[in-house]
Amino acid sequence: MTTATLQPPAAAPAHPSGPLSNVRWLLSDTVTLTRRNLLAVTRIPEALFFSTVQPIMFVLLFRYVFGGAIHTDATTYVNYLMPGIFVQTVAFGAVSTSIGLAEDLQKGLIERFRALPMSRGAVLLGRTTADLIRNIFVIVVMTVVGLLVGFRPTTGALSYIGAVLLILFFAYALSWGFAIVGLTAPNSETAQVMSFPLIFPLTFISAAFVPLSSMPSWLQGFATYQPFSVTVSACRSLMVGAASTGTGKSTSFWVWQSLAWTVGLLIVFIPLAIRKYRTRT
């Protein structure tokens, strides 16, 4: 500790004076925290590696172990499977939003943020934005994996990109939902344990892995129209054609269903997450 004399305090920044500078601060703080969250991802490459290993194992498991026993009419099973895998992967990934926030709370970082003259909304926005960017990476990886095991999209690049955007939008809404879980959990381990019972029924009682017609009729209603399923059906329609869903519904039907669910979830989750963030002591 060599020269520790402090100059008189000077550089205290001006407080934002209008709504315009408030927005500017929100954006700049969100960028700062998004960068910080993404840096953390690159600093633990093992975590990123293993979080892609798990979905790859699901691909191999369903493609080569269960797939042979699952009958799909309009398309090959691998074409049926991959859209489901994409949505499942980002849904499981959304759990990391809850773990990340719970960890920041636990370690006292959010305490520090609260005492800084920064924008209040930036902590949640920075976290969800970072998870959105990570999902782009994950979908690119999973697309390559899919192509390697025989996945052949049939509808062209534009349609495929549309499907990817739909998945990302849905995953973003889920991130806000899991932000609430992260802000409620006492620690990051509990956040993880709390998240999986929420995500499991949604991913497996769905159109993701097996045709809906193979389920008992009392289950089909939920399995068809729950938000996760309609997003899978929308992506499947956009990637390999509406007939592949085996539901007789059109592509636009599923796309609107998915968009409506996603917007609805955002309208519910965002205010709840913000309130939880404000009141968490």
Add this chain to the structure above:
Amino acid sequence: MTLAIEVHDLKKTFKGKREVRALDGVGFGVEEGTVFGLLGPNGSGKTTAVRVLTTILQADSGTAKVLGYDVQKKAALVRTLIGLAGQYAAVDENLTGRENLQMVGNLNHLPRDVVAKRAVELLAQFNLTDAGDRPLKTYSGGMRRRLDLAAALVARPTVLFLDEPTTGLDPQSRNDLWEVIERLVGGGTTVLLTTQYLEEADRLASQLAVIDHGRVIAEGTPESMKADLGATVLEVSLPSIDDAARTGAILDTLGPHTALVNGTLVEVTVDDGPQAAMTALRALDAEGIAPQTFNLREPSLDDVFLSLTGHRTEEEQADDDVTPKQRRRRRRAKELEQAMPVATGELA
């Protein structure tokens, strides 16, 4: 005299399964450019007071002002004037030291070039230049605390809050950190320091408030508090309870307060340690009492509490059902754990 921090009748109750009244009418004032020590055991309300003052938490009632601004009504403004270093070293594990400082600088909305320059300055100032580009995972506990303190200083705060800055540190790191804090104060920063250690408060603070159950139970300079208490504690253990009782009677006359007999252990606070020790040894020898151990040590927060409230800090009270020997052993273990550089002069 200008007050940098003014607190009046602050109250805060945490609702939950068990209601906890964390602050029960706390009030104090901190003069500009001084270090104020808030001294109290775990759960006394120190951290809650700091969280209210740093705008993290809203009090139920009462007022708190920093540099004349109400922390509730002018929270956004107050945040631009303060720095906070907490007891849990709130720094990001996955970033490097430099990235941590830059993140805090950016969140303070300092210009980009100022942020970069401040990070270099602070890393040098806290002896972290070599470690600056290493991730925090490789830092020792002391280095983390130093970085945490550096992060609190990025925006050159006028008022600095240090919540138990050295809890859990080894003696060497603790001393290093004390030196840094002393230099800061030389620069004119107002500091509110919370601590469980009398020694720390004594070394750093010019004014003290002792807090217990969310209330200030004593205020004054460290000198006046020590004068009330006695500067040194003489601690003698005896082979039998009977001997302890007789020893207690002898030691009663040595200090401003009567001796405390606790099983086979006798403690008394005295002003002049060596002198009192000689007197005590002569008197014990004359009575034919042979002590098992004979120690001089600095008074602890516990001793302050005992003299102020007649009871020890909560943790010790909860142990009422254990024998004095067990209690002593536990306290020793705790002291060792906290690695306090206690001046223990074994008199042979």
